[in-house]
Amino acid sequence: MSSVGYKKYKLLAKGISITPGVPDLIEKAEEDGVETAWHRFFKQQPQCGFGLLGVCCRNCNMGPCRIDPFGTGPTRGTCGATADTIVARNILRMIAAGAAAHSDHARDIWHVFHLAANKTKYYEIKDSDKLRALATALGIKAEGKKILDLAKEVAEVLSHEFGKPDDKPLKMLMALSPKKRINVWEKLGVLPRAIDREVTECMHRTHVGVDADPASLLLHGVRTSLADGWSGSMMATYLSDILFGTPKPIKFTANLGVLKEDMVNIIVHGHNPVLSMKITEIAQSEKMQKLAEKYGAKGVNVAGMCCTGNEVLMR
Numbered sequence: 001m002s003s004v005g006y007k008k009y010k011l012l013a014k015g016i017s018i019t020p021g022v023p024d025l026i027e028k029a030e031e032d033g034v035e036t037a038w039h040r041f042f043k044q045q046p047q048c049g050f051g052l053l054g055v056c057c058r059n060c061n062m063g064p065c066r067i068d069p070f071g072t073g074p075t076r077g078t079c080g081a082t083a084d085t086i087v088a089r090n091i092l093r094m095i096a097a098g099a100a101a102h103s104d105h106a107r108d109i110w111h112v113f114h115l116a117a118n119k120t121k122y123y124e125i126k127d128s129d130k131l132r133a134l135a136t137a138l139g140i141k142a143e144g145k146k147i148l149d150l151a152k153e154v155a156e157v158l159s160h161e162f163g164k165p166d167d168k169p170l171k172m173l174m175a176l177s178p179k180k181r182i183n184v185w186e187k188l189g190v191l192p193r194a195i196d197r198e199v200t201e202c203m204h205r206t207h208v209g210v211d212a213d214p215a216s217l218l219l220h221g222v223r224t225s226l227a228d229g230w231s232g233s234m235m236a237t238y239l240s241d242i243l244f245g246t247p248k249p250i251k252f253t254a255n256l257g258v259l260k261e262d263m264v265n266i267i268v269h270g271h272n273p274v275l276s277m278k279i280t281e282i283a284q285s286e287k288m289q290k291l292a293e294k295y296g297a298k299g300v301n302v303a304g305m306c307c308t309g310n311e312v313l314m315r
Contacts, residue, residue: 021256054087060208079208088214089206095221096202103195103232109239112274117151126245134238137175161231163196173230192227247314258303264292268304273311
């Protein structure tokens with residue numbers, strides 16, 4: 001990067017982030033010739049106006065199509081889609097991607113929970129009270145049952161949240177969400193049936209020759225979001241608490257001060273705590289601490305970014 005570019009960027013860096021220390025690190029990165037997301041963002045300017053308005057579509061092989069927001073160009077895509085239809089289809093595909101990501105997170109946690117129920121030596125049930133509470137909410141009799149037997153029953157019920165042959169609403173949503181809300185969702189016809197089913201229907205509805213009604217498309221977005229929030233995300237949260245312990249209020253350190261100059265620093269990043277929790281356990285072991293000391297460090301320091309950082313921190 002040229003010195004001219006650096007001087008120009010330096011003026012922008014001071015106000016680029018409200019997080020203390022970040023602007024200085026961005027400047028340091030530029031001095032070292034390291035490109036960051038901020039650099040790439042500025043290189044993209046000005047961003048595509050059609051894309052920002054959501055009025056471009058490449059869902060089928062007749063596209064890409066775009067609508068002129070000023071009325072001087074095309075007002076419909078090749079298939080006949082209006083600006084409203086194209087925007088609604090684009091939003092629905094974004095919802096599908098988000099719900100798919102969250103539900104796959106839940107699927108991974110469910111898989112580990114299922115292993116724990118079947119006596120894997122690597123993971124265990126740490127919050128049996130929360131397991132009993134979830135089982136009861138799902139209509140499973142918890143009283144008098146061994147924890148692992150109860151976990152197997154819960155795992156079996158939850159496995160059908162992803163896909164099932166009938167159109168009955170998702171069990172977690174019906175068990176945990178407010179009854180008043182359920183009544184509203186039922187009247188609107190947006191009670192989700194299965195997570196994967198709703199994500200698949202998002203992709204189906206948004207393809208050429210299928211759903212072109214913006215209201216219908218967005219209502220299915222609501223249905224898919226409910227499947228995500230009240231089943232996928234909720235399942236991941238409940239099962240994480242059951243496996244790793246329910247979080248409690250703690251004092252903590254945040255920002256760049258978590259890095260220790262005299263320790264081996266490991267940063268966990270992502271969304272799924274299954275691996276990060278094991279990294280934390282191993283890092284705290286006497287063996288790993290001694291290994292770090294052997295090479296001149298005072299120990300191993302685990303810090304985190306994003307969702308996994310929070311998952312590890314709060315437990």
